[in-house]
Amino acid sequence: MRPDPERIVWLNGRFVPADEARVSIFDRGLLFSDAVYEGIGILDGQMIDAPVHMARLRRSLGELGIPEPMDEATLHAALTRLIAENLVTEGFLYLHVTRGVAERDYVPPEGLTPTVFAFTQAHPAPLADRPPVPVRLTSHPDLRWARRDIKTSNLLGQVLAKRAAAQAGSDEALMVDVEGYVTEGGCTSFFIVKDRVIVARPVTHDILNGVTRRAMLVVAKREGYRIETRRITLAEACAADEAFVTSASSYIEPVSHIDGVAIGADAPGPVTRHLRAEYLRRVRTST
Numbered sequence: 026m027r028p029d030p031e032r033i034v035w036l037n038g039r040f041v042p043a044d045e046a047r048v049s050i051f052d053r054g055l056l057f058s059d060a061v062y063e064g065i066g067i068l069d070g071q072m073i074d075a076p077v078h079m080a081r082l083r084r085s086l087g088e089l090g091i092p093e094p095m096d097e098a099t100l101h102a103a104l105t106r107l108i109a110e111n112l113v114t115e116g117f118l119y120l121h122v123t124r125g126v127a128e129r130d131y132v133p134p135e136g137l138t139p140t141v142f143a144f145t146q147a148h149p150a151p152l153a154d155r156p157p158v159p160v161r162l163t164s165h166p167d168l169r170w171a172r173r174d175i176k177t178s179n180l181l182g183q184v185l186a187k188r189a190a191a192q193a194g195s196d197e198a199l200m201v202d203v204e205g206y207v208t209e210g211g212c213t214s215f216f217i218v219k220d221r222v223i224v225a226r227p228v229t230h231d232i233l234n235g236v237t238r239r240a241m242l243v244v245a246k247r248e249g250y251r252i253e254t255r256r257i258t259l260a261e262a263c264a265a266d267e268a269f270v271t272s273a274s275s276y277i278e279p280v281s282h283i284d285g286v287a288i289g290a291d292a293p294g295p296v297t298r299h300l301r302a303e304y305l306r307r308v309r310t311s312t
Contacts, residue, residue, distance in 0.1 A: 028043050029043060030042060030043050030044035031043070032111060032144065032145070033107065033110040033111055034046050034107075034142060034143065034144040035103055035104070035106075035107045035141075035142060035143045035144070036048075036141075036142040037140060037141055037142070038103075038141075040106070040107070040110060043144065046142065048140060048142070049126045049140075051126050051127060051128065051129065052123050052125070052126050052140050053123055053124045053125060053126070053127060053133060053137075054121070054123030054124070054140060054178060055123075056129055057131070058177060058178045058179035058180075059089070059091075059123060059124045059133070060091075060121060060122060060123035060124065060140075060177065060178040061082065061085035061086055061089060061091065061121075061122055061175065061176055061177050061178065062119065062120060062121045062122070062176060062177075062178050063078045063079075063081065063082045063119075063120045063176065064117060064118070064119055064120075064272075064273045064274060065078050065104075065117070065118040065119075065120065065273055066116075066117060066118075066237070066273040066274055066276070067108055067113050067114075067115060067116045067117060067118055067145065068115050068153055068305075068308055068309065069114065069115070069309060070108060070109075070113065070114050071108075072101075072104065072105070072108070072118060073236075073237075073273065073308050074236050074237075074240055074308075075101060075104075077236045077239065077240075078120075078236055078273075079097050079100070079101070081176060081234070081236065082120070082122070082176075084175075085175050085176045085177070086122065088172070088175045089124070089175065089177070091122065091123075091124050091139060092139060094122055094138075094139040094141045095141075103143070104118060104120065104143060107143055107144075107145060108145060111145045111147070113145045113147045114147070115147070115148045115151055115152065115153060116145055116146050116147040116148045116274075117145065117146045117148075117273065117274040118143060118144075118145050118146075119143060119144055119145075119146070120141075120142075120143040121140075121141070121142050121143065121178065122139050122140070122141050123139060123140040123141075123178075124137055124139060125137030125138050125139050125140055126138075126140065146274075152275060152276065153276065153305050157276075157277070157278050157279055157293055157297075157298075157301060158278070159278070159279045159280065159281030159292040159293060160195075160196040160197050160270065160278050160279070160280055160281065161194070161195040161196050161197075161280075161281055161282040161283075162190070162195055162196070162197050162198065162199040162210065162268075162270075162280055162282065162283045162284070163189065163190040163193040163194075163195040163197075163198060163199065163283075163284060164198075164199045164200075164201050164207075164259055164283065164284050165185070165186035165189050165190065165198045165199070165200055165201070165211075166186075166200070166201060166203075167182065167186075167200035167201060167202050167203075167208045168182040168185060168186070169182035169183070169200075170182075171230060172230055173208070173230060173231055173232055173233055174228075174229070174230045174231075174232065174233060174234060176233060182200075183198070183200075183211045183212060186198035186200055186211045187211040187212070190211065195282075197210050197211055197212070197213060197270065198210060198211035199215060199259075199262070199283060201259050202231065205258055205259060205260075206226075206256040206257060206258055206259075207226065207256075207257045207258070207259055207262055208226065208231055208232050209226070209232045209233065209235075210270050210272075212272055212274075213235075213270035213271060213272040213275075213278075214232070214233070214235040214237070214238035214270060214271045214272070215257075215262075215268070215269075215270050216241075216268065216269055216270070216271070217257055217261065217262050217265035217266075217267065217268045218265060218266050218267035218268070218269075218294065218296045218297070219265055219266050220266065221250065221251070221266075221296060222250070222251045222252070222253055223242075223245055223250050223251070223252045223253070223296070224252075224253045224254075224255065224257055224265075225238070225242065225252060225253070225254050226254075226255070226256055226257060227254050227255065227256070235271060235272065235273075236273060237271040237272055237273050237276065237277075237304075238271050240304060240307070240308075241271050241277060241300060241304055244300060244303045244304050244307055245300055247303075248299065248300070248303055250296070250300075259283075259284075262283055262288075263283050263284065263286045263288070265288055265289065266289045266294060266296075267279070267280075267288065267289050267292070267293070267294035267295075267296055267297050268280035268283065268288045268289075269293070269297045269300070276301060276304060276305060276308075277297065277300055277301040277304055279292040279293030279294065279297045279298075280292065
């Protein structure tokens, strides 16, 4: 599906129609994926967990040595206006920062001005106010680089995994490391539930510390669930009572199948349903 040319995007401080937005072919984000991004959920016209996303953006920029393009207040104001310009009630906001434009060379010159742009994607139908649709996962070798904790625009590993999952008739990929342990989904964090215990992979360089993941775990702890932080084998995931994924664009989604194997007796299971309801209540209370 082609982007809507009438949609307003934000590019280097200007609000312009999407079909007028241009980035140089010498931008290092295009040439080297020398860029970071954030994907922020929008619900009831407001960004979800914006301060946490901004903190993660600063961390990603710092890890790559890209200067912050502006102060947080200015950035927040621009993104808030972008949501209003596009009349988005529920959806997704994509924010992208590259190192800037320079002659192609692996070693970037000093003093580049970062390229910054953002756009919104409205959900065609409300997600928060309808029952969740269980998703099917297909496993795929995790082929990504070693610093998955930095939210860079280098997403070819995810593209290959999600393309393979789609060809297998699934909704999402489930990436598995060389030792047979699940890392995360193609664009989601992954969890299982066994005997009402929530199991989550530890936060290391192997996975992205998802903002929705963090918020969900806070809710789970507040609701009295026991949480185990350890690695999960693919076989263990298939034998779980429940499994679910989290992301900024889809909140908490139950998993119905992994590699064609049905998960639990029913999806969504009771823990997943409870967590989703409490997470959405918390989001709407705080926005």
